Amino acid sequence: AVSAADPLRFDLEPAAVLGCARTLIPTLVGALPTAGRRHRGAERLAWQLWHRLTPRLPDEASINVLDTALALLIDHDLAASTLAARVAASARAHPYAVVSAGLGALDGPLHGAASGLAHQMLAEVLERGGAAPVVAAHLRSGRRVPGLGHRLYPGEDPRARALFTLLAELPQAEEALAAAQDVIATTARHTELHANVDLALAVLSVACGMPAEAGETVFAVARTAGWIAHALEEYGEHPLRMRPSAHYTGPRPPQPLP
Known part of the structure; x- marks a missing residue:
């Protein structure tokens, strides 16, 4: 519009x-x-x-x-x-x-929707009183645990670290932050994955009464x-420079094309 x-x-x-x-x-x-x-x-x-x-x-x-x-x-x-x-x-x-x-x-x-999945997971952890059954359900079904791991970072996402530091100063975020730490610690028993920014956004949205799609x-x-x-x-670059060429790998035509 x-x-x-x-x-x-x-x-x-x-x-x-x-x-x-x-x-x-x-x-x-x-x-x-x-x-x-x-x-x-x-x-x-x-x-x-x-x-x-x-x-x-x-x-x-x-x-x-x-x-x-x-x-x-x-x-x-x-x-x-x-x-x-x-x-x-x-x-x-x-x-x-x-x-x-x-x-x-x-x-x-x-x-973009990854933080919403992390929000739903944290809400379930708080409802069930611990991360173990929630993480177990994800692992058993073959789903990745939301809010953990990032292809660019072998360790913790620095954006998550910065937000966690600020969230620790909010009294209303105490329970959601503890739930996130519980998820991290529980998952670490099975695989080495660290928090990413989606988990930090989920802590913010859960703690402040926002809907699941707030992080997105x-x-x-x-x-x-x-x-x-x-x-x-x-x-400022040459136009259409991001125009890759395809290489056909399918069956050849039955006769030469004109």
Whole structure:
């Protein structure tokens, strides 16, 4: 809708693209349904987003965790959604379409939705009083334990470490944080996996009364800024440079083609 209302959306000059981002990101947040009352400080993006994720009133420490999560999630190497965004930019799609391409890739359960699965797992751990039966159910069914492991990090995801440090200062996060640590310790008995940022987002969403999809929303809002930054870089490259060629390996035709 914002794209259709912008007649200059195909202006790919850096100033125009940055202007688009400054409008688009607050608009994405503003389009979400309100979960709680707005109050002082709502001009900051993290405050605006908070009131669309939970009806609970925030304090400065809670907002700081959300603000830090938004900063940490802006960019992260060439993730699937970022690559999709760069391919769109390579074809000289306008910034709104670039963000749409990123959102399409983000929607998969192995990318943006991962924090929602971790949220559901933590909620079940709290309900059942321990991580052992929950982790056992995942292992028995052959499912990976959500919120653990990352292909880029042999140890703990540094983004998770930063958020866990801040979450430890929130009294309301004590139980959810303990549940996450229980999951980590229980899983370590079977396989060496460390916490990733999805588990930290799940602690935030469970502790603050947010829905399971809150982490994905935070991820999408933050990563939009990163996609725009990648688009700015890609607009400066030769167009259509991300156009691989295919090599046919199927059956040969019965006769030579003309």
